Amino acid sequence: xxxxxxxxxxxxxxxxxxxxxxxxxxxxxxxxxxxxxxxxxxxxxxxxxxxxxxxxxxxxxxxxxxxxxxxxxxxxxxxxxxxxxxxxxxxxxxxxxxxxxxxxxxxxxxxxxxxxxxxxxxxxxxxxxxxxxxxxxxxxxxxxxxxxxxxxxxxxxxxxxxxxxxxxxxxxxxxxxxxxxxxxxxxxxxxxxxxxxxxxxxxxxxxxxxxxxxxxxxxxxxxxxxxxxxxxxxxxxxxxxxxxxxxxxxxxxxxxxxxxxxxxxxxxxxxxxxxxxxxxxxxxxxxxxxxxxxxxxxxxxxxxxxxxxxxxxxxxxxxxxxxxxxxxxxxxxxx
Amino acid sequence: xxxxxxxxxxxxxxxxxxxxxxxxxxxxxxxxxxxxxxxxxxxxxxxxxxxxxxxxxxxxxxxxxxxxxxxxxxxxxxxxxxxxxxxxxxxxxxxxxxxxxxxxxxxxxxxxxxxxxxxxxxxxxxxxxxxxxxxxxxxxxxxxxxxxxxxxxxxxxxxxxxxxxxxxxxxxxxxxxxxxxxxxxxxxxxxxxxxxxxxxxxxxxx
Numbered sequence: 001x002x003x004x005x006x007x008x009x010x011x012x013x014x015x016x017x018x019x020x021x022x023x024x025x026x027x028x029x030x031x032x033x034x035x036x037x038x039x040x041x042x043x044x045x046x047x048x049x050x051x052x053x054x055x056x057x058x059x060x061x062x063x064x065x066x067x068x069x070x071x072x073x074x075x076x077x078x079x080x081x082x083x084x085x086x087x088x089x090x091x092x093x094x095x096x097x098x099x100x101x102x103x104x105x106x107x108x109x110x111x112x113x114x115x116x117x118x119x120x121x122x123x124x125x126x127x128x129x130x131x132x133x134x135x136x137x138x139x140x141x142x143x144x145x146x147x148x149x150x151x152x153x154x155x156x157x158x159x160x161x162x163x164x165x166x167x168x169x170x171x172x173x174x175x176x177x178x179x180x181x182x183x184x185x186x187x188x189x190x191x192x193x194x195x196x197x198x199x200x201x202x203x204x205x206x207x208x209x210x211x212x213x214x215x216x217x218x219x220x221x222x223x224x225x226x227x228x229x230x231x232x233x234x235x236x237x238x239x240x241x242x243x244x245x246x247x248x249x250x251x252x253x254x255x256x257x258x259x260x261x262x263x264x265x266x267x268x269x270x271x272x273x274x275x276x277x278x279x280x281x282x283x284x285x286x287x288x289x290x291x292x293x294x295x296x297x298x299x300x301x302x303x304x305x306x307x308x309x310x311x312x313x314x315x316x317x318x319x320x321x322x323x324x325x326x327x328x329x330x331x332x333x334x335x
Numbered sequence: 336x337x338x339x340x341x342x343x344x345x346x347x348x349x350x351x352x353x354x355x356x357x358x359x360x361x362x363x364x365x366x367x368x369x370x371x372x373x374x375x376x377x378x379x380x381x382x383x384x385x386x387x388x389x390x391x392x393x394x395x396x397x398x399x400x401x402x403x404x405x406x407x408x409x410x411x412x413x414x415x416x417x418x419x420x421x422x423x424x425x426x427x428x429x430x431x432x433x434x435x436x437x438x439x440x441x442x443x444x445x446x447x448x449x450x451x452x453x454x455x456x457x458x459x460x461x462x463x464x465x466x467x468x469x470x471x472x473x474x475x476x477x478x479x480x481x482x483x484x485x486x487x488x489x490x491x492x493x494x495x496x497x498x499x500x501x502x503x504x505x506x507x508x509x510x511x512x513x514x515x516x517x518x519x520x521x522x523x524x525x526x527x528x529x530x531x532x533x534x535x536x537x538x539x540x541x
């Protein structure tokens with residue numbers, strides 16, 4: 001993406017910050033919001049702290065895909081911390097095929113009107129104008145998502161150019177750090193969306209956590225090569241090695257269909273859960289949604305998980321990831 | 336009663352629990368998460384973290400914490416709520432869900448998401464009554480503000496009264512009533528431990 005493509009004045013220019021929680025005042029006061037720039041008041045929007053902090057508030061919670069205001073209400077009633085406004089859930093995108101794009105603004109407006117919790121929406125990978133539109137609509141978070149058809153097979157969106165924060169998918173630590181370098185304020189595992197098969201999400205969560213542990217065990221001077229191999233900036237790699245965690249919140253996504261799926265991802269180190277097709281493609285969405293919320297809070301208490309898993313009706317039918325030909329796998333999108 | 340090292344809980348149903356636990360650990364208390372009634376019974380004070388107040392309200396009821404928490408607050412247990420925690424502690428919340436539970440520990444009316452959506456979330460320096468060492472950097476994330484307070488409520492901070500702040504100018508964003516403290520913003524995100532220290536002093540003195 002060239003600088004002129006995004007325009008120089010439409011979006012405040014934020015500076016990449018590697019140190020989420022250690023950000024100093026001078027570093028954060030770089031936002032170019034007009035309201036602040038012209039006077040002494042240090043009231044700034046769109047800082048890394050404000051964007052990453054928003055994700056911190058979602059921790060321990062469940063974010064649910066919804067396609068209508070009614071579904072958004074059901075999700076909020078069940079205790080969702082946010083909803084993802086979509087035209088089609090991943091299972092339907094997979095079944096119907098074709099190019100999947102950003103949702104109709106009317107649909108997003110309708111969902112924003114219907115609930116008081118945050119509303120997220122998806123833009124295609126690299127489609128910075130869809131992202132500009134979503135920001136203009138007032139969505140609270142943008143998911144630059146492999147579930148939609150990529151708009152750019154080389155570049156992701158330059159997310160520093162936006163006031164609204166972004167979440168991006170990752171299958172491993174290097175991919176997560178590249179997205180953070182581009183300005184992602186939250187990371188989620190990719191999993192294999194729309195399948196109800198949790199195995200890929202498990203692989204991605206284990207991979208990311210294992211790579212973090214590996215960095216922690218390395219000598220300082222080995223981190224340079226680790227950064228090279230991971231294709232991620234050295235400063236970020238060093239920070240992860242020191243802190244033992246990503247500098248942003250890590251959620252899980254892709255194939256989560258039961259309370260036990262959600263709890264397993266939490267035990268594997270996810271800080272929260274996205275559920276896509278798993279709720280509204282099941283027999284009793286309201287009950288299943290509530291059960292997944294409870295299992296996410298008490299992820300380490302098998303008695304609670306057993307209790308909430310009873311009588312949920314049919315889970316989504318599902319597809320085994322192995323049966324999907326590789327070119328049709330969504331997790332392979334993004335790099 | 337004066338406690339050398341009090342036990343302070345963080346309500347851990349959802350939200351930025353970890354950040355509050357870390358902030359409390361810095362000010363020399365035993366900090367622990369609280370998800371069950373028996374865990375609530377063991378703490379000398381409780382932090383209600385940032386997060387989604389609708390979700391926490393629902394889980395408080397489901398996991399049978401609502402009435403025990405109300406009872407402890409009525410007995411005078413010190414509490415501190417940031418953002419969603421402030422909404423829960425208020426006697427009334429506007430722009431919330433009609434079925435949302437209020438703990439009614441502070442006589443005030445709050446408005447949820449009062450500053451706008453996430454794109455309007457911001458940071459600013461505030462003068463905070465009673466805090467040493469100058470202004471406090473405050474991070475507001477889809478934050479509430481206080482519309483009105485009762486006579487027993489002490490106002491600790493407001494949004495600076497400047498034309499650039501628009502409708503937010505002069506709004507109340509930090510309050511205290513007895514042993515219960517609330518802020519619309521998130522001191523747990525800045526590494527500035529002064530608000531947590533203020534709360535822990537309250538717990539020690541209670």
